[in-house]
Amino acid sequence: MTSTETGFVLAVHGGAGTVPRVDATASLTALHHTGLRRALIAGRDILAVGGRAIDAVTAAVVVLEDDPLFNAGRGSVFTATGTQEMDASVMDGSDHRAGAVAGILGPRNPVLAARAVMERSNQVFLIGEGALAFCREQGIAFAEPSYFYSEKRWRELQHELAGRRREMPIVTAEQGHGTVGAVARDRHGNLAAATSTGGMVGKTPGRVGDSPIIGAGIYADNGTCAVSATGHGEFFMRYGAAFEVAARMRYANQSLQLAARSVVDGLAAMGGSGGLVAVDRTRALAMPFNTAGMYRGYVQDGGAIHTAVYDEPYQAGPH
Amino acid sequence: MTSTETGFVLAVHGGAGTVPRVDATASLTALHHTGLRRALIAGRDILAVGGRAIDAVTAAVVVLEDDPLFNAGRGSVFTATGTQEMDASVMDGSDHRAGAVAGILGPRNPVLAARAVMERSNQVFLIGEGALAFCREQGIAFAEPSYFYSEKRWRELQHELAGRRREMPIVTAEQGHGTVGAVARDRHGNLAAATSTGGMVGKTPGRVGDSPIIGAGIYADNGTCAVSATGHGEFFMRYGAAFEVAARMRYANQSLQLAARSVVDGLAAMGGSGGLVAVDRTRALAMPFNTAGMYRGYVQDGGAIHTAVYDEPYQAGPH
Numbered sequence: 188m189t190s191t192e193t194g195f196v197l198a199v200h201g202g203a204g205t206v207p208r209v210d211a212t213a214s215l216t217a218l219h220h221t222g223l224r225r226a227l228i229a230g231r232d233i234l235a236v237g238g239r240a241i242d243a244v245t246a247a248v249v250v251l252e253d254d255p256l257f258n259a260g261r262g263s264v265f266t267a268t269g270t271q272e273m274d275a276s277v278m279d280g281s282d283h284r285a286g287a288v289a290g291i292l293g294p295r296n297p298v299l300a301a302r303a304v305m306e307r308s309n310q311v312f313l314i315g316e317g318a319l320a321f322c323r324e325q326g327i328a329f330a331e332p333s334y335f336y337s338e339k340r341w342r343e344l345q346h347e348l349a350g351r352r353r354e355m356p357i358v359t360a361e362q363g364h365g366t367v368g369a370v371a372r373d374r375h376g377n378l379a380a381a382t383s384t385g386g387m388v389g390k391t392p393g394r395v396g397d398s399p400i401i402g403a404g405i406y407a408d409n410g411t412c413a414v415s416a417t418g419h420g421e422f423f424m425r426y427g428a429a430f431e432v433a434a435r436m437r438y439a440n441q442s443l444q445l446a447a448r449s450v451v452d453g454l455a456a457m458g459g460s461g462g463l464v465a466v467d468r469t470r471a472l473a474m475p476f477n478t479a480g481m482y483r484g485y486v487q488d489g490g491a492i493h494t495a496v497y498d499e500p501y502q503a504g505p506h
Numbered sequence: 507m508t509s510t511e512t513g514f515v516l517a518v519h520g521g522a523g524t525v526p527r528v529d530a531t532a533s534l535t536a537l538h539h540t541g542l543r544r545a546l547i548a549g550r551d552i553l554a555v556g557g558r559a560i561d562a563v564t565a566a567v568v569v570l571e572d573d574p575l576f577n578a579g580r581g582s583v584f585t586a587t588g589t590q591e592m593d594a595s596v597m598d599g600s601d602h603r604a605g606a607v608a609g610i611l612g613p614r615n616p617v618l619a620a621r622a623v624m625e626r627s628n629q630v631f632l633i634g635e636g637a638l639a640f641c642r643e644q645g646i647a648f649a650e651p652s653y654f655y656s657e658k659r660w661r662e663l664q665h666e667l668a669g670r671r672r673e674m675p676i677v678t679a680e681q682g683h684g685t686v687g688a689v690a691r692d693r694h695g696n697l698a699a700a701t702s703t704g705g706m707v708g709k710t711p712g713r714v715g716d717s718p719i720i721g722a723g724i725y726a727d728n729g730t731c732a733v734s735a736t737g738h739g740e741f742f743m744r745y746g747a748a749f750e751v752a753a754r755m756r757y758a759n760q761s762l763q764l765a766a767r768s769v770v771d772g773l774a775a776m777g778g779s780g781g782l783v784a785v786d787r788t789r790a791l792a793m794p795f796n797t798a799g800m801y802r803g804y805v806q807d808g809g810a811i812h813t814a815v816y817d818e819p820y821q822a823g824p825h
Binding site for chain 2: 272278283284285289290308309310311312313314315316317318319320321391392393394395396400401402403406420421424425426427430431434435437438439457
């Protein structure tokens with residue numbers, strides 16, 4: 188039994204800019220719904236027994252990283268040179284602690300690497316070889332390169348490179364914006380966020396987007412909101428997208444809905460496609476996007492699990 | 507001849523948390539003043555002929571990077587393993603374009619690498635080997651490792667490591683907070699910022715602080731302000747320090763002075779030592795710090811060059 192004041196809410200995304208609706212087969216769409224649902228269940232099971240928001244968002248993102256369908260962890264895309272470089276971050280709104288990693292290949296779950304940086308180091312952000320050395324010291328689970336390889340992602344890279352050779356680069360929306368993330372408000376009123384990505388298909392090696400940047404692809408502050416973003420990362424960095432949602436709430440007294448929608452619309456006006464998921468301390472929820480779709484879902488305390496891809500009604504599953 | 511409306515202003519910093527006043531010899535202090543003055547002259551000479559803010563802040567930071575006295579470029583400190591890893595960023599407030607690099611050793615002026623990312627790539631942030639490959643492609647000037655080596659910095663590392671072995675780490679304020687930066691408002695009303703650092707002495711390899719993070723150690727937006735920060739980077743990232751100054755101006759209608767002071771005081775309350783330099787479109791200037799001192803200086807259109815370290819009156823030099 189939970190009151191409105193003390194209930195939890197959890198939202199996840201699996202990237203904005205989806206497979207164009209006309210190309211999306213029913214079976215592929217069903218797999219996306221299943222993946223989102225599994226992530227929501229993992230986080231919900233923690234929140235439903237009074238667990239912490241930071242644990243719920245971490246668990247939800249682990250599930251999405253383990254699912255080869257999403258561009259993070261196991262399903263990460265390839266860079267222009269055929270390597271893989273993953274970025275991830277976590278932030279706890281109760282104390283503004285944060286952890287992030289960028290440019291890593293090895294840890295099975297990059298979000299757990301980010302979590303370790305937050306909890307077991309004096310740093311916030313570790314990159315490349317230094318980040319990997321830290322992960323090894325901390326006993327973070329690594330996977331073989333073959334674990335992260337898939338024919339599908341390799342073909343996506345070849346397709347993109349072939350397009351570039353014809354001077355018609357084909358970074359489709361799905362490929363461009365694959366990122367996963369979660370935000371939660373737990374029964375204690377704490378907010379948290381987590382974000383993880385393989386980046387953009389065919390990206391320049393060394394390129395880091397908004398996912399591991401505090402204030403761009405992630406932000407959490409108990410006084411305002413928790414945000415996880417997905418989209419054309421360069422725009423989200425240049426406009427401080429996640430921080431901007433919080434700033435509008437704190438200083439302009441905007442609602443979460445208005446702040447989140449305004450930021451996503453503002454990015455669209457600048458040419459920055461994408462979306463975000465956000466929750467606030469009152470359990471309000473916002474999931475705006477300026478693309479054709481955004482893989483997304485949410486669950487509220489005592490409620491059903493809801494998932495959607497485009498602007499269709501949410502699919503509601505059993506409690 | 508310039509009007510108040512159209513005049514320029516340029517401010518620089520060479521790090522907050524200075525040599526304790528009791529230890530600062532007159533000759534060392536004089537060298538710091540000279541270094542700051544040279545940076546201000548370089549930027550001033552661009553602004554005084556109608557040049558752009560982005561060019562002025564870049565030029566000022568190049569001078570500070572070339573000066574072995576400051577912890578950036580040539581004078582970068584060493585990591586715990588005796589390597590050097592530099593971070594830098596630039597941002598143009600007229601169009602929110604930004605460029606940043608992290609974890610690089612090679613380019614003589616990391617700020618020029620960041621500038622190239624901004625102007626000659628589709629990315630905002632490049633790290634490590636990927637960033638170096640980009641710099642080589644772009645013909646950015648590299649220096650030999652010996653260029654970046656100094657006995658003084660090496661001794662600082664040994665001193666810090668010895669302190670850690672005695673479980674009394676000695677990250678002095680100067681060593682901890684060495685970062686350089688510049689902000690400017692040009693005669694056309696455009697704002698820009700640049701930040702560059704070697705990081706913290708004895709840092710974990712792979713550690714990235716706030717200097718290359720848009721919204722943390724740097725921000726520029728013609729509508730509000732340009733900010734370059736220096737301090738305990740983890741706190742500046744967790745609280746989005748540079749973005750926060752702009753948000754308070756935009757949404758809470760705070761003056762630059764109030765916003766900048768509030769952010770630096772707020773960081774102090776959280777345990778985050780440091781400071782920042784900031785300018786706005788009305789040519790207002792703020793240089794707050796919560797440490798014993800901050801190497802800093804400014805010049806306004808038609809005025810003298812002013813430099814200071816602690817809370818003493820500014821030294822004013824000839825026009």
